[in-house]
Each structure stands twice: as C-alpha cells, then as structure tokens.
Amino acid sequence: MLAFGQIFSRALRALALLGTVALPALAPGAAQAQQAPANTLDAIRARGALVCGVNTGLAGFAQPDSQGVWRGFDIDYCRSVAAAIFGDASKVRYVPTTAQSRFTALQSGEVDVLFRNTTWTLSRDTSLGLDFPAVNFYDGQGFMVKKSAGVNSALELNGATICVQPGTTTEQNLTDWARANNIRFTPVVIERLEEVVAAYVAGRCDAYTTDASGLAATRSAQPTPADHVILPEVISKEPLGPAVRQGDARFADIVRWSHFAMLVAEELNITAANAAQALASDQRPEALRLLGKTGDLGKMLGLDNAWALNIIKAVGNYGEVFARHLTPIGLQRARSPNAMYTQGGLQYAPPFR
Amino acid sequence: MSTTAIANPIPTPARPAPITLVGPIGWMRANLFAGWVSSLVSLLLLFLIVKWALGFIEWGVINAVWSVPNNQTQACRDLRGTGACWAVITEKHRFILFGTYPYEEQWRAFAAILIFIALFIVSALRRFWRKELLLVWVAALGSIGVLMWGGVLGLAYVPQERWGGLVITLILATFGLAFAFPLAILVALGRRSRLPAIKALCVIYVELIRGVPLISLLFMASVMFPLFLPEGMNIDKLLRAQIAIILFAGAYLAEVVRGGLQALSRGQYEAADALGLSYWKKTGFIVLPQALRLVIPPLVNTFIGFFKDTSLVLIIGIFDLLTAGKTAIIEPAWQGFGIEVYLTVGFIYFCFCFAMSRYSQNLEAELNRHRVR
Numbered sequence: 077m078l079a080f081g082q083i084f085s086r087a088l089r090a091l092a093l094l095g096t097v098a099l100p101a102l103a104p105g106a107a108q109a110q111q112a113p114a115n116t117l118d119a120i121r122a123r124g125a126l127v128c129g130v131n132t133g134l135a136g137f138a139q140p141d142s143q144g145v146w147r148g149f150d151i152d153y154c155r156s157v158a159a160a161i162f163g164d165a166s167k168v169r170y171v172p173t174t175a176q177s178r179f180t181a182l183q184s185g186e187v188d189v190l191f192r193n194t195t196w197t198l199s200r201d202t203s204l205g206l207d208f209p210a211v212n213f214y215d216g217q218g219f220m221v222k223k224s225a226g227v228n229s230a231l232e233l234n235g236a237t238i239c240v241q242p243g244t245t246t247e248q249n250l251t252d253w254a255r256a257n258n259i260r261f262t263p264v265v266i267e268r269l270e271e272v273v274a275a276y277v278a279g280r281c282d283a284y285t286t287d288a289s290g291l292a293a294t295r296s297a298q299p300t301p302a303d304h305v306i307l308p309e310v311i312s313k314e315p316l317g318p319a320v321r322q323g324d325a326r327f328a329d330i331v332r333w334s335h336f337a338m339l340v341a342e343e344l345n346i347t348a349a350n351a352a353q354a355l356a357s358d359q360r361p362e363a364l365r366l367l368g369k370t371g372d373l374g375k376m377l378g379l380d381n382a383w384a385l386n387i388i389k390a391v392g393n394y395g396e397v398f399a400r401h402l403t404p405i406g407l408q409r410a411r412s413p414n415a416m417y418t419q420g421g422l423q424y425a426p427p428f429r
Numbered sequence: 430m431s432t433t434a435i436a437n438p439i440p441t442p443a444r445p446a447p448i449t450l451v452g453p454i455g456w457m458r459a460n461l462f463a464g465w466v467s468s469l470v471s472l473l474l475l476f477l478i479v480k481w482a483l484g485f486i487e488w489g490v491i492n493a494v495w496s497v498p499n500n501q502t503q504a505c506r507d508l509r510g511t512g513a514c515w516a517v518i519t520e521k522h523r524f525i526l527f528g529t530y531p532y533e534e535q536w537r538a539f540a541a542i543l544i545f546i547a548l549f550i551v552s553a554l555r556r557f558w559r560k561e562l563l564l565v566w567v568a569a570l571g572s573i574g575v576l577m578w579g580g581v582l583g584l585a586y587v588p589q590e591r592w593g594g595l596v597i598t599l600i601l602a603t604f605g606l607a608f609a610f611p612l613a614i615l616v617a618l619g620r621r622s623r624l625p626a627i628k629a630l631c632v633i634y635v636e637l638i639r640g641v642p643l644i645s646l647l648f649m650a651s652v653m654f655p656l657f658l659p660e661g662m663n664i665d666k667l668l669r670a671q672i673a674i675i676l677f678a679g680a681y682l683a684e685v686v687r688g689g690l691q692a693l694s695r696g697q698y699e700a701a702d703a704l705g706l707s708y709w710k711k712t713g714f715i716v717l718p719q720a721l722r723l724v725i726p727p728l729v730n731t732f733i734g735f736f737k738d739t740s741l742v743l744i745i746g747i748f749d750l751l752t753a754g755k756t757a758i759i760e761p762a763w764q765g766f767g768i769e770v771y772l773t774v775g776f777i778y779f780c781f782c783f784a785m786s787r788y789s790q791n792l793e794a795e796l797n798r799h800r801v802r
Contacts, residue, residue, distance in 0.1 A: 132746050133756040135764070140756060142520050144529040144593070170529075171590050171666075172746040177651050184655030186666070270758070270767045297764035299506040405761050 116188055116320070116327035117161070117378060125167045128154035129187035132172040135293040136405035137193055146170045149401040150191035152391040153212060153318065153335070157189065160334045160383040165390035179204055182321060189331055190319040193289075195245075200319070209332035211317040212394075213402075214413035214422055216310035217249050218288040220295060223305050225282060230309035237262045239272050239281035245312070250285055253311040283307075287314055289407060296406035330377055337384040339425035340366055341393035342416060348392035351385060365428050373428060384428075394423065489513045496520075500762040517766040518773050521757040525774065528593015528748040534585060537576045538596045544569050544576075545599045553788055555795070566607070573600075589667050593748030595777065597667070601739040601749065605674040606732055612675065613682030618712060620687055631683070638680035643741055646673045651745035670742050678735050685727045689720030722796045729789035733782045750774055 120126050130138040130150055138148040155165035173181050173192060181187045183205060193215070194200070196208040219238075221227045240247050242265045254261055264281045266272040273294050276284040284291070288310060295304045318335075320328050341347070344363050346354045355367050365371040368381035375381060391397055395416075398409055415421025448454060461471040492512025494505050496519045505514035518525075527538045548569045551557050557565075577596065580586035592600075619631035638646070650673040651666060658664070693716060701711040721728075743752035754774040758767055 132743075132748075132752070133759040135759050135761045139759050140524060140529045141760070142524055142757075143532040144524055144527065144535075144591075145532070146529065169588055169590060172748065174744055174746045176648065177745050180652045180655055184658065186655060270765070273765075293761050294764070297761040299509065 116324045117330065120161060120188055120327075124162075125169050126154065126158045126161060126189070127169045127171060127187045128157075129173045129178055129181050129190040129192055130154065130170050131192050132174055134193060134290075135297075136289065136401050136407070138170075138191070147401070149213065149397060150193065152397045152401065153191045154189075156334045156338060156387045156391050157331055159386040159390040160330060160337075160377075160379055163380060163382065163386045165386075179206065179319075182206065182319060185321075188320070188327070192319075193316045194319050196315045196317055196319075205322045206319045207322050207328045208317050208319055209328045210335040211315040211422075212335055213289070213316040215287045215289050215314035215316050216413075217246060217285060217312040217314065218291050218310050219283045219285050219307040220276070220291045220304050221283045221307060222279075223303050227283075227305070227307065230283075230307045230311070231257060231259070233261060233283055234259045235261070236282040237264055237280070239264045239266060239276045239284040241265070241269065241272055241286060242267060246286055249312040289402070289405070292406035292408075296404075301406065326378060330379065333377060334383075334387055335394075336425035336428075337366065337387050338391070338394040338397065339416070339423055340428055341384070341388045342395045343418070343425070346388055346393060347396055348389055351388045355385060362428055371429070487512075489515075500760075502762050502766075505766065513769050514766045515769060517758065517763050517769050521763065521770070522773075524594070524757050525750065525753045525770070526594045527596065528753045529591045530593060530596075531585070531587060531591065534579070534587060537579065537584065537587075538592070538594070541573045541576045541596050542599060544573050545603060548603075549784075570604075589665050592667070594753045595750045597742070597747060598736075598739050598750040600667075601671060601674055601742065602736045604671055605678050605735060605739070608675045609678035609682055609735075612679040613686050614717070616679060616683035617686035617690060620683065621690055635680045635683055638677055639684070643674075643677050643738055644744060646677055647741060647745050649673070666745065667747060670745060670747060674735070674739065678731070681731050681735075682728065685724050685731055686720065688727065689722075689724035690716065692723050693720050725789055725793045725796070729785055733785055736782060736785070737778060750777060 128151075130146065130148075133139045134148070136148055138146060138150045141147050151170070154168045154170065158168045159165040161167075171181060171187050173187070173190070178190055178192050178194065179200075182190050193213070194208075195215075196211060200206055201208055219230045219233065221233075227233065238250065238261050240250055240263055247263070247265065250261075250263070253259075264272075264275060266275055269290075272284065275281060277298070284294070286294075288306065291306050295301050295306060298304060318331050320331055340362065344354075344358075344360065344366065346358070346363065346366070351367075354363060355369065358364065358367070361370070365373055367385045368374055368383070372381065374383045377383065380386075392400070395409075398407075398414065403409070409415055409421075411420065413422040415423065417424040445451070446455075449458060462468040488511065492508060493515050494508065494512060495515050497504050497516040500520070502514070502516070505516055508514065523532070523535060526542075527535045530538045548566065551565060552562060575581060576584070577592060578587060578589075616631045616634060619627045620635065622628050622631070647670055650669040654669060655664075697715055697719065698711070701715040706715070740749055740751040742749050743755070748756065751774055754770045758764060758770050
C-alpha cells in the first residue's frame with residue numbers, strides 16, 4: 077500500500093496545487109510556497125542529479141544497450157555536464173522523450189537540459205522559450221543510393237523514386253530542394269524506419285533520404301555496406317545541440333562551456349587517459365587554466381575549479397566521444413563540419429582565459 | 430424377471446458403425462471431402478498449410494541462429510532472410526522484458542511480473558472470490574510497488590523513469606482496469622440516475638472521453654498538463670499516462686456496463702422496489718450481479734483491447750513491452766531483425782490475451798449455467 081499511497085498522495089498534492097493555481101485569491105500563500113527555485117543549478121544540486129532529456133532510441137546518439145544502460149554521443153554529453161557540476165558523471169537521470177514531448181518536458185521543468193539531437197532554429201530559440209547554448213554535432217540531410225545505380229551526385233536523381241519518412245522536416249526539405257533544383261521525383265513515404273529501409277534495400281526506391289547521421293547508421297547495418305553510397309550533397313542545415321530553458325544564463329553557460337572544455341581538451345591533446353599526467357606536468361598556460369591549476373575559471377561558472385578535469389576524466393575530449401559513438405556507426409569526422417576548426421571544420425571553442 | 434430373461438435370446442451387442450462414418454475418418458468425410466469441390470479445396474488448403482508450416486520451421490528452427498558472440502551479427506546477416514536470428518532475443522531479452530531497469534536489480538522486476546501473474550490466477554479462481562481477495566490485491570500491489578521502487582528493506586531506490594518492458598505493460602493494464610472498472614460501474618449507474626446533475630455529469634464524461642482518441646488523451650497528459658502546473662512541480666510521467674488510461678477505459682467500460690443494466694428486465698427493478706430495498710441494496714444484490722453477468726463477453730473484449738492499447742504510451746516516451754522491443758533493434762548491430770523481435774513480443778501479448786479470452790469463456794459458461802436447461 078505504501079507505493080500506491082505515494083502515488084495518491086502525489087496525485088492529491090497535484091490536485092491541491094491545481095486548485096491553488098486556479099484560485100490564487102483563495103490561497104495566495106500556498107501558491108507562493110510552492111515556487112520552485114528559478115536557479116537550475118541550485119535545483120540540480122539539491123536533487124543530487126542532473127535530469128537529462130534524451131532520445132527514446134537513436135543509434136550512436138542515445139540508446140540503451142542490452143543491459144539497459146544508456147549509451148551514446150548525447151549520453152556522454154549528459155555525463156559531461158554531471159561531471160562538471162558534481163565531479164561524478166554517474167549522477168544523471170535519463171528521461172526518454174519523443175519528438176513531440178521533448179520541449180514540454182523542458183519547459184515544465186521535467187528535465188533540466190535536452191540532449192536530444194534537437195536542431196537549433198530561430199523559431200525554437202525564440203517562441204518556444206528555449207536557449208541553445210552550443211552545437212555539438214553538425215548534421216544535414218543527405219541521400220543514399222545503391223552503388224550499382226552508378227549515381228555520383230544528387231543532381232542526377234531526376235525522375236528517381238525516393239524513400240522518405242513523413243512527419244519531420246525531412247520530407248519538406250526534400251520537396252524544397254527538388255523544387256529549387258528543378259528535379260522531379262516520386263516520393264515513397266513510409267513511417268517506420270525499419271520498413272523504409274527495407275523498401276530501399278528491396279529496390280522499391282532508387283534513393284533513401286534522411287539526416288546524414290541516420291544514413292551512416294543504416295549503411296553500416298547493411299550486410300555489405302560498400303554496396304551503398306552516400307551522395308556528397310547535403311541539402312539542409314541541422315545543427316544539433318543541447319537546449320535549456322530561457323532565463324537561466326548561468327546554467328546555459330555551464331552547458332555551453334562543458335562542450336567548449338571538451339573541444340579545448342582536444343586542441344591541447346588532453347584525453348581521458350592522459351588527463352592525470354597532464355595535470356601533473358603540463359605547463360602550457362591554457363592547459364593549466366583548463367585543468368584548474370591556475371585561474372578561477374570554474375569559480376566563475378559557479379563550479380569547482382576541477383570541473384573541466386572531471387569532464388575529461390569521465391568522458392574524454394570531443395574527438396574521443398565522437399570516435400567512441402559516431403565512428404562505429406559509420407560517420408566520418410574528417411572533412412566534415414564536425415572536424416576541429418584547425419582541420420577545416422566548424423568546431424571552434426572560444427579561449428579559456 | 431429371471432424367467433423372461435431366460436426365455437429371451439441373448440441380445441447381440443450392437444455392431445459398431447462403419448469406420449467410414451464415425452471417428453476421425455467419418456468426420457473428415459463429412460466435413461472435408463463431402464464432394465469433389467470440397468475435396469479439392471481441402472487438399473489445396475492442406476498443401477498450403479503444410480508448405481507454410483514447413484517453411485516456418487525451416488526459417489524459425491532449422492536455419493535459425495540462436496546466439497552470436499559479442500554482438501557480431503555477421504552470422505545472422507549471412508543467412509539473408511533464410512533463417513531467423515533468434516540471437517537478437519538471446520541478447521536483448523532482458524532489455525525487452527525489463528527495459529532500462531538496473532541490470533543487477535532486474536530480479537525485482539521479474540518478481541513483480543510473477544506477483545502480477547499469481548494475482549491474476551488467484552483472482553480468476555472462483556473459490557477465492559471473497560472479501561479477503563481485496564486484501565490480497567492491496568498486499569500484492571503494495572509489494573509490487575516496494576519491489577519496483579525500493580528504497581526500503583535494503584533495496585536500492587529505482588526512479589520510475591528507469592522502469593520498462595513487460596512490467597510497465599502489466600502495471601498500466603492492471604491498475605488501469607482495476608480502477609476503471611469500479612469507476613465505470615458508478616458512471617453507468619449515474620447515467621441512468623434520475624438526478625439530472627449526476628446524469629449530465631456522467632453523460633458529459635463518457636461522451637467527451639469517447640469522442641477523442643486515446644493518443645490525444647495521452648498527449649494531453651504528457652504535453653499539455655505539465656504546462657498548467659507551477660514551475661518545478663512535476664507529476665510522474667507514468668502516473669499521468671496511468672490516469673489517462675483509467676479515464677479512457679472507464680468511459681468505454683461504463684457504456685458496456687450500461688448495456689447490461691438496460692438489458693435487465695424492468696420487472697427485476699420493480700420487484701426489488703416492491704421488497705422495499707434501498708437503492709444501493711437493490712443495485713448491489715439484484716441489478717449488478719445479473720447485469721454484469723450479461724456483459725462478460727463485451728467486458729473481456731474491452732479488457733483485451735485495453736491490454737494492447739497500453740502500447741500507445743510509446744508516443745510519450747515510456748518503455749512498455751512493445752517500445753522496449755522496438756528500441757532493442759535500434760542498435761546498428763541488431764538493425765534489421767525486427768521480425769524476430771515482433772514475433773516474440775506478439776507471442777507475449779498473445780499469451781495474456783488468449784488466457785483472458787479462454788477464461789472469460791469458462792466464466793460465462795459457469796455463470797450462465799442456470800440458463801442452460
């Protein structure tokens with residue numbers, strides 16, 4: 077009875093609260109007493125865990141393994157923020173969110189931060205009341221064709237049948253791109269990933285389009301990946317990154333600089349393996365500041381000075397996280413926007429000083 | 430007596446009917462091979478059934494791969510569809526059954542499933558139908574809560590968002606129906622009430638809920654409802670979905686129960702009134718026992734429907750049995766083995782639904798025995 081009693085006492089509390097919201101004149105004190113702290117960092121510290129909204133399952137980014145443990149690129153980012161705040165990357169609670177429920181979960185405070193391959197767009201940044209502190213993965217919509225088709229460019233797809241999933245912006249991007257390039261195509265719209273891939277493999281369509289990350293994962297899951305080619309054209313910009321609630325700049329800073337710390341660590345060649353050694357012997361000024369030996373960068377963020385060291389020890393630098401989760405699903409980092417700016421990519425961190 | 434017996438010749442035992450008219454052969458002659466058209470159709474269907482059965486055995490047993498080392502699914506992929514890759518079940522069965530529940534603690538979720546099944550069996554047996562059964566339910570559901578949440582008796586605390594798999598399906602279905610059924614009876618009675626306010630309230634409730642799809646209710650519960658709460662105040666996602674399911678099931682069951690109430694002849698109500706019974710006594714002793722007995726088939730129909738409808742919670746990110754199965758095949762190594770996973774998940778659903786269906790048939794026969802003369 078204990079458990080159910082809990083449920084019911086929570087339900088009753090909720091009803092009581094609803095009442096206080098609806099009738100503030102009758103119970104002004106109660107409504108004020110229940111105000112949550114506006115400061116996300118304090119709320120996280122009080123709770124003892126970061127609540128991270130993640131995808132319900134996306135290869136490479138967020139998926140539970142056979143033992144039910146969450147793994148992936150986004151998951152490591154959740155862990156990095158927890159490491160920065162608590163010095164312990166395991167203090168994270170993962171809340172799976174669907175495409176529809178993710179923003180409500182964030183707005184209502186059910187999660188502190190979304191690491192859920194969410195594209196940064198103007199409308200989301202403004203009208204949804206969100207902030208996008210960083211871009212941790214540059215994605216974009218592409219095409220995959222069978223090698224035997226002999227197609228080398230998406231512009232050769234005129235008259236082709238193209239498999240696409242409905243609902244998201246994928247279908248819209250495809251139509252926009254085709255109109256802009258005067259290409260005529262027949263869409264085959266199939267809802268489920270498994271089925272749309274099967275249709276493409278069975279030859280019901282000449283090409284399959286989705287985000288490049290999804291294409292790579294699908295290609296690597298084929299019996300012979302070399303039979304399939306991902307065409308060079310990318311027809312949309314999908315900068316994926318974390319989202320936080322607008323109005324808490326301090327917490328947004330922590331999320332933003334956790335990402336930058338991983339980038340700077342890669343620049344300085346500090347990895348999870350050599351972090352302890354770097355702490356002892358590295359004399360480069362920026363490394364000293366990053367690892368918290370000099371300066372008060374951590375204090376300025378409201379964190380411990382070892383925050384970045386904790387991140388690096390827990391998940392490694394950006395390159396390591398990428399190699400651990402995204403390289404296995406067939407994503408290339410070299411010559412992609414996700415390479416470091418020194419290699420011609422877009423991943424660039426402001427200086428740590 | 431004895432003299433007549435001697436006078437009569439010893440009766441010869443009746444000869445058995447010709448073997449072509451009775452037994453399996455006779456049945457087949459009568460039903461499968463009655464004429465040349467019927468024989469032709471029977472042979473054709475027999476051929477197809479055998480062919481498909483052999484094909485399934487070849488795919489599912491003979492050519493199947495039962496396990497692979499270290500997620501190396503090349504052995505499965507080399508089959509190219511000629512055999513089942515049951516290795517995906519071998520590898521992922523614990524995830525499908527228990528979701529993201531902590532691996533070392535999954536025995537607790539397993540124990541909860543066993544308690545659920547035991548609870549169903551005990552409740553199904555008529556000899557246990559007495560007031561104590563209510564206590565058994567309270568104890569069972571309480572111990573399931575303790576097992577799943579933990580935090581007491583040395584069990585580690587497991588937050589709700591880590592629950593998943595079959596347990597979620599059973600929790601949603603069991604709690605959903607256990608609360609929806611009493612609600613439905615009250616609403617059905619209310620809809621036939623002579624008090625206009627109560628009647629209007631019940632009609633509005635039923636029509637509103639029946640007028641929208643379950644998905645939109647779940648969306649309301651998961652997407653809209655939290656926005657009305659003050660910031661920082663959250664009601665458990667599972668509880669919100671559970672309440673939506675209870676309300677939805679309640680409206681449908683209420684209409685089923687109302688059907689039973691209306692099928693009862695007016696004389697029964699009047700006879701109870703004539704005996705001077707109060708409203709609740711009339712309802713409890715005369716009306717409901719007869720009305721509910723009449724509506725067993727549609728009730729169970731609704732139960733079975735709702736057991737499967739719980740899988741709709743996937744759209745709000747809760748890992749029920751079906752969602753866990755779908756999530757299991759997202760990992761690139763295991764992509765493409767959906768058939769095996771869906772067959773397994775389907776089999777689990779079938780076991781529960783078929784058991785419900787068979788049980789209701791028996792119950793119906795037993796409770797309506799007085800009608801069979």
